[in-house]
Amino acid sequence: MKKRFIIEGLDCASCASKMEVAINKLDGVKEASVNFMTQRLVIEADEDKMSSIIEEAEKIISRIEPYSKLKKA
Amino acid sequence: MNKNMRKRLIRIIAGIVLLLAAVLIDTTKDWINILLFLASYLIVGGDILLRALKNILRGKVFDENFLMSIATIGAMIISEYAEGIAVMVLYQIGELFQSYAVDKSRRSIGDLMDIRPDHANLMKNGDIVKVDPDEVMVGDNIVIMPGDRIPLDAMVVEGMSMVDTSAITGESLPRDVGPGQEILSGCINVNGVITAEVTKEYEESTVSKILDLVENASSKKSSSEQFITKFARYYTPLVVILAVLLAVLPPLLIDGASFDEWTYRALSFLVVSCPCALVISIPLTFFSGIGGASKRGVLVKGSNYFEALANVETMVFDKTGTLTKGVFEVQELKAYGISKGELIELAAYAESFSNHPISKSIQKAYGREIDQANVSDVFEIAGHGIEAVVGGKKITVGNTKLMKQKNIAYDEVDLVGTSVHVGIDGEYAGYILIADQVKEDSAQAIKSLKKSGIRKTVMLTGDNKKVGEKIAGDLLLDQVYTDLLPVDKVNRLEELILQSNEKKTLAYVGDGINDAPVLARADVGIAMGGLGSDAAIEAADVVIMTDEPSKIPLAIKMSKKIISIANQNITFAIAVKIVILILSALGITNLWVAIFGDVGVTFIAILNSFRAMNFKD
Numbered sequence: 001m002k003k004r005f006i007i008e009g010l011d012c013a014s015c016a017s018k019m020e021v022a023i024n025k026l027d028g029v030k031e032a033s034v035n036f037m038t039q040r041l042v043i044e045a046d047e048d049k050m051s052s053i054i055e056e057a058e059k060i061i062s063r064i065e066p067y068s069k070l071k072k073a
Numbered sequence: 074m075n076k077n078m079r080k081r082l083i084r085i086i087a088g089i090v091l092l093l094a095a096v097l098i099d100t101t102k103d104w105i106n107i108l109l110f111l112a113s114y115l116i117v118g119g120d121i122l123l124r125a126l127k128n129i130l131r132g133k134v135f136d137e138n139f140l141m142s143i144a145t146i147g148a149m150i151i152s153e154y155a156e157g158i159a160v161m162v163l164y165q166i167g168e169l170f171q172s173y174a175v176d177k178s179r180r181s182i183g184d185l186m187d188i189r190p191d192h193a194n195l196m197k198n199g200d201i202v203k204v205d206p207d208e209v210m211v212g213d214n215i216v217i218m219p220g221d222r223i224p225l226d227a228m229v230v231e232g233m234s235m236v237d238t239s240a241i242t243g244e245s246l247p248r249d250v251g252p253g254q255e256i257l258s259g260c261i262n263v264n265g266v267i268t269a270e271v272t273k274e275y276e277e278s279t280v281s282k283i284l285d286l287v288e289n290a291s292s293k294k295s296s297s298e299q300f301i302t303k304f305a306r307y308y309t310p311l312v313v314i315l316a317v318l319l320a321v322l323p324p325l326l327i328d329g330a331s332f333d334e335w336t337y338r339a340l341s342f343l344v345v346s347c348p349c350a351l352v353i354s355i356p357l358t359f360f361s362g363i364g365g366a367s368k369r370g371v372l373v374k375g376s377n378y379f380e381a382l383a384n385v386e387t388m389v390f391d392k393t394g395t396l397t398k399g400v401f402e403v404q405e406l407k408a409y410g411i412s413k414g415e416l417i418e419l420a421a422y423a424e425s426f427s428n429h430p431i432s433k434s435i436q437k438a439y440g441r442e443i444d445q446a447n448v449s450d451v452f453e454i455a456g457h458g459i460e461a462v463v464g465g466k467k468i469t470v471g472n473t474k475l476m477k478q479k480n481i482a483y484d485e486v487d488l489v490g491t492s493v494h495v496g497i498d499g500e501y502a503g504y505i506l507i508a509d510q511v512k513e514d515s516a517q518a519i520k521s522l523k524k525s526g527i528r529k530t531v532m533l534t535g536d537n538k539k540v541g542e543k544i545a546g547d548l549l550l551d552q553v554y555t556d557l558l559p560v561d562k563v564n565r566l567e568e569l570i571l572q573s574n575e576k577k578t579l580a581y582v583g584d585g586i587n588d589a590p591v592l593a594r595a596d597v598g599i600a601m602g603g604l605g606s607d608a609a610i611e612a613a614d615v616v617i618m619t620d621e622p623s624k625i626p627l628a629i630k631m632s633k634k635i636i637s638i639a640n641q642n643i644t645f646a647i648a649v650k651i652v653i654l655i656l657s658a659l660g661i662t663n664l665w666v667a668i669f670g671d672v673g674v675t676f677i678a679i680l681n682s683f684r685a686m687n688f689k690d
Binding site: 011017066 | 127131137178179293294301305348352360
């Protein structure tokens with residue numbers, strides 16, 4: 001399944017690519033992409049692992065850009 | 074400029090004032106100047122230092138905050154106060170400009186995409202209620218006032234008006250609409266009041282589809298974006314390691330080399346170690362490109378498709394609805410045993426459930442209300458035709474293949490057009506000749522495509538040889554394959570892909586339901602939007618909103634421009650950085666040049682990337 005989010009306050013392009021790399025490494029993620037310009041995060045992952053993946057992704061995002069927030073698109 | 078940016082600007086200005094004061098005021102006591110320098114430094118760079126510290130505590134060392142902190146603190150330690158602070162000031166100006174540029178670009182594309190309707194005027198028991206477009210159901214009647222945005226896809230019931238479709242299609246001429254005509258959400262009603270029956274829920278309406286498409290575009294990244302991501306990951310650590318070596322090794326190995334001198338050179342390394350110019354300008358270029366293209370009625374679903382479009386070598390077209398208008402008109406009728414009127418009536422009834430352009434034209438030629446209760450057991454055979462029971466008779470309507478399959482002897486029609494044969498209870502009853510018209514700009518489109526370097530143009534059609542070859546000849550297409558079933562189209566496309574150069578791409582342009590698998594199979598699938606089916610739009614990578622083939626050469630031109638801007642930015646930024654690195658290592662340059670190099674490149678690259686939004690024909 002695919003889920004879409006908005007990363008509010010995403011203000012640094014290289015942070016966006018760091019987030020993308022880190023989220024892609026999470027267990028169960030088929031494909032994740034972070035678009036710096038549209039501030040969008042799309043995660044494609046197994047349904048049963050989705051909630052834990054989102055939790056992990058939130059941690060990754062606040063670690064890389066402490067001022068940004070994950071919001072449902 | 075938002076609040077945060079204004080604050081940053083004020084801090085930068087305050088820092089510059091203090092810095093000038095520190096440099097210009099000649100006090101006898103050095104410590105006063107040093108104090109002024111420190112104050113300036115903390116005001117300008119305090120947030121960077123803080124962030125660097127926080128990140129180090131989190132175990133993340135190599136980020137731009139850290140690098141700038143080290144470079145500027147290093148400069149201070151070797152008593153180059155003014156330079157250290159200037160580096161910080163310029164860096165902050167560069168960062169501010171970046172935020173400003175990104176914000177501006179996000180906004181301008183937001184405006185472009187500002188087609189979201191905010192309300193619908195719902196007719197409820199004779200009253201008009203203002204509701205959210207979300208709450209309107211299919212079949213509800215809505216009233217659209219002059220100047221209002223059409224909230225949902227609908228069919229006009231009452232009233233006449235002009236509709237400005239430019240937000241959706243890029244077409245600047247307003248369209249006249251009246252009862253019975255479809256109106257698309259996102260367009261603007263110009264002058265008359267119209268009442269319309271909603272045909273699609275908000276989620277399914279054109280406006281939602283387009284917004285969804287654009288907002289989620291570029292989740293597929295181009296290879297230049299991927300390259301930059303990779304490059305940034307290795308570039309920064311590499312330069313930092315080189316900087317450390319540069320500061321430490323020469324003083325140890327070379328006689329008379331001073332620590333200060335080499336540290337200074339190493340600091341320049343740190344200043345240009347940030348890959349900002351690249352990391353920001355490439356996505357900005359593609360994003361601007363997606364915005365600029367959609368302004369012209371071309372929706373591109375990801376930045377990788379710009380690359381594919383720029384590299385198209387083989388262009389494959391569907392015929393009906395793509396190169397031709399898809400508006401068929403009955404040209405001739407031949408009936409056996411029944412009247413011409415009866416023939417068209419039976420055919421229209423049998424085809425009444427079909428959306429195929431040919432069925433539509435037969436229904437249109439019949440011109441009267443069709444009572445679908447009289448039609449049963451409808452069986453559609455894709456690429457062949459339809460069988461249905463109408464008023465107790467089994468009606469077979471379709472092409473010669475269907476007639477052969479059903480063992481119905483038929484007339485060989487020797488005229489250009491599509492002949493639809495009709496059988497009643499297995500007996501031949503005659504044919505209806507339908508002809509389509511080539512779109513006005515098709516020939517021009519093919520010509521410009523050839524000029525822009527497309528090597529081969531091919532047409533695939535389910536239509537017969539006669540029609541197909543006539544049209545292909547008129548349009549000067551290189552190859553044509555006729556009498557194709559939907560499956561055959563995919564097979565032909567596979568063959569064409571095998572024949573083409575591996576480094577080049579193949580594009581397919583289509584519109585109908587039959588095209589979805591072919592669109593998906595091609596390197597770039599281009600769908601004709603307005604007429605096209607939802608399935609085709611979903612399967613396509615690029616959607617032409619206006620249905621004009623001439624938008625395809627335009628899209629290719631735009632893609633080439635966007636790719637070249639991206640390449641310019643990559644080459645320019647990397648070249649400047651390398652030159653500065655070499656000059657710094659040799660001690661020819663200084664920190665000023667380094668920071669100007671870094672921030673200046675970012676500036677130029679960002680300005681350059683904005684060109685992707687403005688495309689002149």
